[in-house]
Amino acid sequence: MEEAQQKAIFLVFPVVALLIGEFIGVLFIRSMILFV
Structure with missing residues (x-):
């Protein structure tokens, strides 16, 4: 589970x-x- 979450975070x-x-x-x- 933890590895899958780390991969998902790494991809997203x-x-x-x-x-x-x-x-x-x-x-x-x-x-x-607008300001210039």
Whole structure:
């Protein structure tokens, strides 16, 4: 069970990190466009 959970976390974490990075990037770009 523990090994399976570790593998699942190892596989899911990069995808979640990518989505969060894209979300923050979009918000940052939009805020730059609005404030500049």
